[in-house]
Amino acid sequence: MHLITFKQNNHSRIGVLDTVRNEVVDLTAIGLPGDMLALINAGEVGLDKAREAIVSGEVRLALNEVKILAPIPRPLRNILCVGKNYRDHVSEVQSALPSSGDGVPELPIIFTKATTTVIGPGDTIPASQDPTDSADYEGELAVVIGKGGRGISRHQAMEHIFGYTIINDVTSRRMQKGHQQWFLGKSLDGFCPMGPGLVTRDEIPDVTQLQVKTSVNGEIRQDGSVAQMIFDIPILIETLSQTMTLEPGDIIATGTPAGVGMGFEPPRFLKTGDWVAVTIDPIGTLENPVG
Structure with missing residues (x-):
């Protein structure tokens, strides 16, 4: 559904x-x-x-x-996010943010976004509120937990998924670099468009077949397969549940493929008047203007 x-x-x-x-x-x-x-x-x-x-x-x-x-307009907890989870994205991050660490991570990198970042389809991404004028897009597949639990094995992980949605992990790159951590630069109000819907797990029998595509003003910037993840969804659920109890409604943003604005030379950050669209079929397209 x-x-x-x-x-x-x-x-x-x-x-x-x-x-x-x-x-x-x-x-x-x-x-x-x-x-x-x-x-x-x-x-x-x-x-x-x-x-x-x-x-x-x-x-x-x-x-x-x-x-x-947004399918979950105000999550109960911060959105759980995964950094550097596509190999091609690792290279562009390393080039633009040398302080982010060397190479492909050995274990999943986890950070969070505040609940106040969530906005819905068609809502304006408030890039103008970024004091550093460096707002960037990151199209991502997001997993929504159905059955909670702790110590979930990767072999049982898919049974704990309720469904899937799309998020745009909008990020202030200069804040991210300046603070040398990711929470503040990714938690500005309105920096997490989500939607347009929540597709139940049974509708997507093989999540690795999904393609993540992001366009800005009609120009395709990102086009990556979920199969290219360094750490797949079962590993992410296993890793998170080793240290915390996952609860119904928890949202896990699984990472973004290459093609973000900071990866260009010069960087192509979002500006007022832009239009960002993230498509993952069969979930749909998440579209937002930039203001």
Whole structure:
């Protein structure tokens, strides 16, 4: 299912996107929870009710009558992020940020983004709020945890995934370099567009076949395969759950392929008036203007 969080008449609800008919099945109207985190916590029972609603044809809305929000507009915890997880991206990071370490990492590099970074599809990326004028894009596949747990083995990891979405890990490069760590430069308000939907795990039987593409003003900048990750999704879940309990609704951003703005000479940072689009089919395209 292609789940979304949407707003109509100033009320936020959750639904299923019918891309064929350009309609939204309003799940809240049939008694399901009003937010995505509650639906994730409901597990298979909630998903079964959602499937029944699709078949029954109840409470459908025209897509143009609603505004799609980030699928999880305010996560319960910081977004868990993975740095330098595509080999081609490692080279461009090393060139632009020598302080970031040498070569391909031996273990996953983990950092977080604040919950206040999240914005939805169509919302403006506030690049002008970056005091260093160096806002950059990073298109990424994000994993949303369904069944929580600690000490999850890589062999069981996929069973703990609820679904997948897209994020743009927008980053202030000069803040990242100046502070010699990644949290501040990646946690400016509005620096994490997310969406447009949350596709359940059953819809994507082989996640390694997905392609991550990012364009700026129609120009393709990034085009990488999830299969090129240095540390795949099961390893990331195993690594994280060795030290913490993963909880339903936790979001893991899995890293970005080469082609970010800082990798060009001179760097091509985002500026007011730009338009960024991150596409991962079948999840969709996450589009945002820059302001």
